[in-house]
Amino acid sequence: MYQEISEQESIRRNSLKELEALGINPYPAEAFNVNISTNEIHDKFPADNSLYSDISIAGRIMTRRIMGAASFVDLQDSSGRIQLYIKRDDICPGEDKSLYNNVFKRLLDIGDIIGVTGFVFITQMGEISIHVRSLKVLSKSLRPLPVVKEKDDQVFDAFSDPEARYRMRYVDLIVNPEVRDIFIKRNKIISIMRDFFNESNYLEVETPILQPIPGGAAARPFITHHNALDMTLYLRIANELYLKKLIVGGFNGVYEFAKDFRNEGMDRTHNPEFTVLEIYVAYKDYFWMMEYVEQMLERVAVGLHNKTEVTLGDRLINFKSPYRRLTMTDAIKEYAGVDITGKNEDELRAICKEMNIETDPSMGIGKLIDAIFGEKCEHHLIQPTFIMDYPIEMSPLCKRHRSNPDLTERFELFVNGKELCNAYSELNDPIDQLNRFQEQLRLSQKGDDEAMYIDMDFVRALEYGMPTCSGMGIGIDRLTMFMTNQPSIQDVLLFPQMRPEKTNAPIGDPDEAFVGIGVPEAWIGVLRKYGFKTIEQLKEANPNKLLNDLGGLRKKMKLDIPALKIEEIKSWIEQ
């Protein structure tokens, strides 16, 4: 196949061949011994300069400033950048200057990966740099990297096209250091949480992603098929039921950082696959869990920022505990100005109508209340706020409220007007659980396509007895968005879901095929430019028209190649 490449790519491929011709392997197999990183040098030099006379470091060439027989290179490794000073007569001590003149100056490019040895010094301009004694090619880059420049914290020509950044995250990570930082912070968030749970002696577990019944939440699942078992399987929408089965099994506390999958819309806060932390702890209730969440988030914020306040857009969010607690009824009273206590379905529908909130007939009491809350309250909840005691219809896995049977012991934590956590005193009454599942079934028959599936194995587990228990789920992607001040979920996912790219696959027949039917090599490029990518296309052409057009192109492009004869063209086509 033939792949169209740009001029710059073609130059780099030629450089690659030249390197090989010089006996330099552009992709060597052996390890390169690195004994220091760029940030270590910046941290410790020159206070501790005795250590930096014999260093060995590797990274990517990010910019070059060539000044005759000496050059400066910005080398980037995983921790940052450092300037290299490369002097011809230092890396080429003998008569042969080709390593500098040819290899470094001509055959290496921005984006190539090299290893160097040398010593650290400070230039006249005051920049800590490495005076290079030897240089080795570690990997040749065949595609030109976007060149981002910077002066006085002002960035020039940033690689900023979101589509290109998300599709080619590797390039984004190379040239945009703040992107790398987001993902380092994301990892740190998870580590802090994991440490926190482990200190409590809770057990990290793994539960099935392929589930026969997509339980534990209400959402449209991705559906797949297992061939050997010849059965439908679903990618999990939640792992809640499995984790609770483990509490039945006798673990005191279990947690899982889980990828969940939901076959729904995508936007700034939703990706079809996303990460959720769920944790379940025996003998606790939702009051205990609120305090645990407060401690956890405070610790994450301090771990990342050394303080509990976190900047989010033009707001400052303070994760210092305790957080405000508000029942859903009180929140609606406060922000919507109505008391929903004791209201039936028709009355709630009337309230919605009055407030211009859209409803449909499938909505029960729970969904109607949720609609009012979503419309009138959520966006007010900027600082971390626990909303407690949700209507029972909305929470089929949650324990009935200890003092009001129409409510559940559930809370959600809202931050910046968005839901961050969801937690319950878990329902452990197997008979009530089955009734609630059956109620969900009725809702789904009524037309609610988000009602839950019934998992009879889960009911059976509860029948063996689950201790009182509190569980909590928190969206790791959203938490990362809050903690790193990113407005879009795509910016906290390394590889956000995208529509397939227009194929950039190789098109057309290779050079050999054209040569095979007698086309002179010099003409192959012209034919491609003219639109003949395959032999088949060429054979359908009119020879006389082709002769005329190619002759015209030859003149226009000032090609220094022999003109074609009609017999030649006919012979290609007739072969």
Added chain:
RNA sequence: GAUUCCGUAGCUCAGCAGGUAGAGCACAUCCCUUUUAAGGAUGGGGUCCUGGGUUCGAAUCCCAGCGGGAUCACCA
């Protein structure tokens, strides 16, 4: 799904009362031994997203499609 904006060189972008496609960086050749958005000289590089239409003529105007962003709707 709706509305709206965008798609031009490797990157960032200009060009759009329709008339031979531009800049900076990057790239190539040359000069330059402590520079740093290095500098100087010269040069090459384009399916103007795709397909139709209007027109003597379309990157530019119109229609459709593809891809992306934003807003809204949907979404435990």
